[in-house]
Amino acid sequence: MKAAERVLERDGLAGLTLRAVAREAGVSHAAPTHHFGDLTGLVSELAAIGFRQFNAAMVAAGASGATAIEKGLARAKAYVTYAQAHPGMYGLMFRTERLDMSRPSLHEAANISFAGLAGSIGESRHEQIQERALSLDQAAAIVRAWSLVHGFTMLLLDGRLTDVLNRMPHGSTLDLLFEAMLKGNTKPC
Amino acid sequence: MKAAERVLERDGLAGLTLRAVAREAGVSHAAPTHHFGDLTGLVSELAAIGFRQFNAAMVAAGASGATAIEKGLARAKAYVTYAQAHPGMYGLMFRTERLDMSRPSLHEAANISFAGLAGSIGESRHEQIQERALSLDQAAAIVRAWSLVHGFTMLLLDGRLTDVLNRMPHGSTLDLLFEAMLKGNTKPC
DNA sequence: AGCAAAATCTTTACAGTGTAAAAATTGCGA
DNA sequence: TCGCAATTTTTACACTGTAAAGATTTTGCT
Secondary structure, eight states: OOHHHHHTTOOOOTTOOHHHHHHHHTSOTTHHHHHHSSHHHHHHHHHHHHHHHHHHHHHHHHTTOSSHHHHHHHHHHHHHHHHHHOHHHHHHHTOGGGOOTTSHHHHHHHHHHHHHHHHHHHHHTTSOOOTTSOOHHHHHHHHHHHHHHHHHHHHHHTTOSHHHHHTSOTTOOHHHHHHHHHHSOOOOO | OOHHHHHTTOOOOTTOOHHHHHHHHTSOTTHHHHHHSSHHHHHHHHHHHHHHHHHHHHHHHHTTOSSHHHHHHHHHHHHHHHHHHOHHHHHHHTOGGGOOTTSHHHHHHHHHHHHHHHHHHHHHTTSOOOTTSOOHHHHHHHHHHHHHHHHHHHHHHTTOSHHHHHTSOTTOOHHHHHHHHHHSOOOOO
8 A cells, every 4th residue: 555545544633744644654754745745735635535524424314314304404413423523624624724625636525515515405495406507595595504504513613612502401412402503593683 | 012012913814923923023033932821822812802803893883783683684794794804813713723712811802702692692582691591592593693604704714605606696796695694594404 | 578767755955833941131119 | 229020032952844856666568
């Protein structure tokens, strides 16, 4: 197996550095650079793997429910669950600063994930969504679902929800809060 | 003026390093360390300033509207506008990894921002919210609004919405999308 | 098989970085 | 003014990403 592939088996993303992955892979410190060009390249390649895992989890979750509503809820929960299980990877995937979205593998993986989201929204609206041309309503529905779940996930991973949770009635769980958030009427203003 | 204070006048947050702020402040490279302890301390102090600015913008926006609905919308727009005007700062404020939330100044500034959000939600629900004890409904409403706006903001700053925007009907603006997202019915599942 | 070319890896080097400890300087109150 | 504490500089170290050049291995082709 090539060093490049060994590098991509890393699971802890905390202290991710070119030299660290080189050490772990048992190669010289400059070897990874040859494969990935630079740190941005390595991170982008890892993020692409993340998007594929992430998408697979969502597809699997969507297959479980019976109604469109159940499927949507299952997918939303799978979204948060994936992020909780792989917080470092989720951060990598959605922190554009160190990402090169023009890399084909990353671009494609991210696009497939987005298509899954759009398809899911179309399903729940009982209409076929043409990704190339969205109506305002469709775009709003997609962005609403995405913002809601992504925002919740980010706040959760960044520890911004612990205070709210602690101040909720005794016995309240994160799951309960998440469901209540999704099911309620949105208009906050 | 002390070097420490000069450091905090930095506006570009892109290449923020201890040594960079030292250079800009015209002090030795190790001077900032004495004031802030370490990089986490510096970043946390900057984030506290950000939260205060941010909160001021929200309060100002809330004063403009007549009805509770108008106020809420104005605040939501001010939220996104602040993040667009200070993307580096917004990232700093919500990227916990390099933040020390136990720092009194940061903790307090972040709490005031949260109280503003909670108060805004209480206003739109026509009820007084006791921050120390939230009902499930109240917590869900707060987290829903926060997730929605924070998620939208993050996706926007990370460039994840440009594709959606490009595929919307000709003439659609970000503002239009944002309003449509907020006004629609939420249940994505 | 043999050999040239391409891919892969190592070595060496350099400019930055955060952080720690000691030395030097400054400011200020008694 | 003197002394002490706050502040800053100096020096040092172990890291980091990146670049360039040489060494090695793998691959493809006749």
